[in-house]
Amino acid sequence: MHLMYFTEQPMSAYPEKEGREFGATALMFSNRFFDPAAGSRLYNEYLEHYRLAEAVGFDGIMLNEHHNAPFCMQAKCNIFASILAATTRRVKIVLLGNPLPLADNPVRLAEELAMIDMVSRGRLVSGFVRGGGQEQLATGVNPAFNRERFEEAHELIVKAWTQPGPFRWEGTHYQHRVVNPWAVPLQKPHPRVWIPGVLSKETIVWAAKKRYPYIALSTAIEATKKIWELYDQVAAETGYAGGPEYRGYLQRCHVAETEEKALANARQFMWMQGEFTGLAHPVWSTPSGYFSPSIRSQFVEYAVGRRSNPRGSAFEDQIQSQMIVAGTPKTVIPKLRRLLEETRPSIVGFWAADGFVSSADTQTCIRLLGEEVLPALREIGKELGLWSPFEANAPVSMAFPESAAPAPERPTAQRATPVEVS
Amino acid sequence: MSATAGSWTTETIPIAGVAMQVARAGGGPPLLVLHHDIGTLERLPFYDALATRFTVVVPSHLGYDGSQRPDWMRNVRDLAAAHQWLLSELAVTRDPQTVSVVGLGFGGWIAAEMATQAPRAFRKLVLVGAMGLKPDRGVIADQALVSYIDYVRLGFADQRAFDRLFGADPTTAQLEKWDLNREMTFRIAWKPYMYNPTLPHLLGGVPTPTLVVWGRDDRVVPLECGERFAKALPRARLEVVEGAGHFVEMEKPHELAQLVTDFVSQGES
Numbered sequence: 215m216h217l218m219y220f221t222e223q224p225m226s227a228y229p230e231k232e233g234r235e236f237g238a239t240a241l242m243f244s245n246r247f248f249d250p251a252a253g254s255r256l257y258n259e260y261l262e263h264y265r266l267a268e269a270v271g272f273d274g275i276m277l278n279e280h281h282n283a284p285f286c287m288q289a290k291c292n293i294f295a296s297i298l299a300a301t302t303r304r305v306k307i308v309l310l311g312n313p314l315p316l317a318d319n320p321v322r323l324a325e326e327l328a329m330i331d332m333v334s335r336g337r338l339v340s341g342f343v344r345g346g347g348q349e350q351l352a353t354g355v356n357p358a359f360n361r362e363r364f365e366e367a368h369e370l371i372v373k374a375w376t377q378p379g380p381f382r383w384e385g386t387h388y389q390h391r392v393v394n395p396w397a398v399p400l401q402k403p404h405p406r407v408w409i410p411g412v413l414s415k416e417t418i419v420w421a422a423k424k425r426y427p428y429i430a431l432s433t434a435i436e437a438t439k440k441i442w443e444l445y446d447q448v449a450a451e452t453g454y455a456g457g458p459e460y461r462g463y464l465q466r467c468h469v470a471e472t473e474e475k476a477l478a479n480a481r482q483f484m485w486m487q488g489e490f491t492g493l494a495h496p497v498w499s500t501p502s503g504y505f506s507p508s509i510r511s512q513f514v515e516y517a518v519g520r521r522s523n524p525r526g527s528a529f530e531d532q533i534q535s536q537m538i539v540a541g542t543p544k545t546v547i548p549k550l551r552r553l554l555e556e557t558r559p560s561i562v563g564f565w566a567a568d569g570f571v572s573s574a575d576t577q578t579c580i581r582l583l584g585e586e587v588l589p590a591l592r593e594i595g596k597e598l599g600l601w602s603p604f605e606a607n608a609p610v611s612m613a614f615p616e617s618a619a620p621a622p623e624r625p626t627a628q629r630a631t632p633v634e635v636s
Numbered sequence: 637m638s639a640t641a642g643s644w645t646t647e648t649i650p651i652a653g654v655a656m657q658v659a660r661a662g663g664g665p666p667l668l669v670l671h672h673d674i675g676t677l678e679r680l681p682f683y684d685a686l687a688t689r690f691t692v693v694v695p696s697h698l699g700y701d702g703s704q705r706p707d708w709m710r711n712v713r714d715l716a717a718a719h720q721w722l723l724s725e726l727a728v729t730r731d732p733q734t735v736s737v738v739g740l741g742f743g744g745w746i747a748a749e750m751a752t753q754a755p756r757a758f759r760k761l762v763l764v765g766a767m768g769l770k771p772d773r774g775v776i777a778d779q780a781l782v783s784y785i786d787y788v789r790l791g792f793a794d795q796r797a798f799d800r801l802f803g804a805d806p807t808t809a810q811l812e813k814w815d816l817n818r819e820m821t822f823r824i825a826w827k828p829y830m831y832n833p834t835l836p837h838l839l840g841g842v843p844t845p846t847l848v849v850w851g852r853d854d855r856v857v858p859l860e861c862g863e864r865f866a867k868a869l870p871r872a873r874l875e876v877v878e879g880a881g882h883f884v885e886m887e888k889p890h891e892l893a894q895l896v897t898d899f900v901s902q903g904e905s
Contacts, residue, residue: 242781354827356822356823358820358826497781497782497783501822502816502818502822503819503822503823510815511808513815514784514812515808517783517811518783518785518811519783520808
């Protein structure tokens with residue numbers, strides 16, 4: 215298994231009342247409510263938490279980015295990745311990920327990622343995302359070409375990583391006279407690419423066709439199973455067998471010394487989902503052209519308030535459905551076992567806290583996860599044959615079908631051999 | 637304007653590799669009417685009023701309403717060229733200097749681009765609340781930040797006119813249409829939003845007599861843009877319609893039809 219620590223890096227120190235009054239905490243919610251003194255403190259606390267996560271045994275640190283919103287302070291995941299590249303020693307730095315369509319120069323991204331890979335001595339996992347709807351507006355990037363830009367930027371980056379320059383790129387959305395970055399990744403053929411997602415069927419299909427692991431972001435168990443059904447079907451059509459090494463899951467999971475405390479802190483997961491402050495604005499999160507035309511009618515109804523935000527189920531329901539897991543190590547392990555048994559991911563991110571959870575409680579959570587929960591999950595993972603892409607030495611992609619870098623020590627127990635479908 | 641408009645016919649014409657839907661009615665001199673970024677209702681009293689005096693041709697812009705989307709299209713000049721192509725396809729508009737053009741809002745921008753591309757092509761030009769020029773003081777309202785309904789409502793000075801035309805609570809089918817049209821607008825006018833920085837430099841070469849019409853209460857495109865069009869076009873004058881917003885043709889259909897008819901008919905042999 216590959217077990218990661220994650221936080222959205224919430225900018226919780228903003229006046230909540232203002233957000234409520236404005237009615238949305240995204241895009242146009244004024245940054246005059248951003249307090250840089252609190253920001254400075256929080257950034258440094260988050261760095262401390264990442265270092266603790268490495269110390270207690272997490273395999274990876276998962277980073278992301280968002281724009282114009284208090285729920286995530288990372289405006290550029292490559293910045294934290296750079297810091298972690300130099301200040302950690304062992305953990306994978308897992309970017310989930312860089313929003314490709316927002317980049318006007320994907321070659322710059324390729325360079326930055328190569329630098330992070332080299333500085334970290336080959337610990338980069340480079341995920342790519344489309345960026346949220348409002349982020350297209352925040353960065354002035356045309357939502358109508360979001361998917362086209364995603365795919366073309368990806369193609370350009372992989373080429374810049376794997377083919378010697380100089381070469382010329384005359385694409386639909388990107389044109390480069392000379393592509394010849396003097397920074398290329400240490401990992402060969404290139405750093406692993408994982409694709410996180412929550413909604414778009416098209417992204418699941420795209421990831422499966424590329425043979426990139428897909429990371430389901432806190433979807434309900436039944437929805438997650440449907441994702442794997444689709445992924446596996448496309449994998450089979452593409453010529454390989456899907457399975458745990460292509461499956462990742464981000465689990466909201468808060469652990470504390472008592473049930474009561476864990477539940478109280480877990481309520482803070484609702485902070486970003488809008489129970490307290492209202493996260494998404496129905497228009498800004500669904501700019502025309504951003505979503506699949508196949509679900510246009512649903513989104514136009516959502517945009518004018520005739521349909522509620524699909525994310526918005528109650529805390530108790532989310533505890534019930536395990537979209538949020540909270541408790542002591544003893545009580546969360548069986549719940550996580552159920553997740554592993556039913557959906558069989560080999561990559562699991564632990565979104566450990568959100569909102570106003572104190573730094574001390576977050577550290578306790580990280581410590582309890584590392585010392586008690588992760589070892590138990592590793593045993594369950596072995597029992598269930600949930601080998602991560604690193605353990606299974608899975609190919610980096612369809613384009614590079616040979617196995618990646620030499621495998622580390624191979625797990626022995628009940629290893630499910632990845633089957634190639636000819 | 638007591639004569640009846642007669643019946644409307646709709647045909648599909650292949651333009652630039654996709655199907656353009658074109659509605660037509662009336663008789664007399666040809667008049668091309670270019671619709672807004674939100675598309676258009678199939679029938680409007682304004683169109684009917686014009687059709688009593690003109691052969692009115694109302695195409696759906698490629699990518700809007702009933703016309704297919706050209707995936708390759710990237711800017712408003714492409715749309716202008718597509719409409720020039722249409723004019724050469726139709727017998728009634730084929731001869732230069734016979735056709736006049738009425739451009740409504742976004743359609744006004746397209747009309748202005750067409751005029752700069754072919755400065756002697758039109759007999760008369762009418763620009764109503766036209767986009768295309770960057771305002772000096774205000775801004776052109778950004779539809780990306782508001783819902784379909786709020787954006788369309790913004791174009792009306794009197795909300796009762798909106799309710800009459802679209803219903804107080806428009807249907808989901810109407811919303812989908814607005815979304816589709818908005819997506820096409822993003823594809824070709826996202827940045828800079830709703831203007832072309834080179835257009836003002838080219839308007840001086842258009843000798844066509846032009847009537848610039850603006851709703852006094854236009855909250856989508858500021859009136860200063862009307863003043864700029866009237867100044868930049870060598871033979872233009874500005875007419876301001878009281879009690880109308882951006883959608884002058886939907887709020888003051890007969891007043892606008894009268895202005896257009898008088899202006900376009902002037903000097904007819």
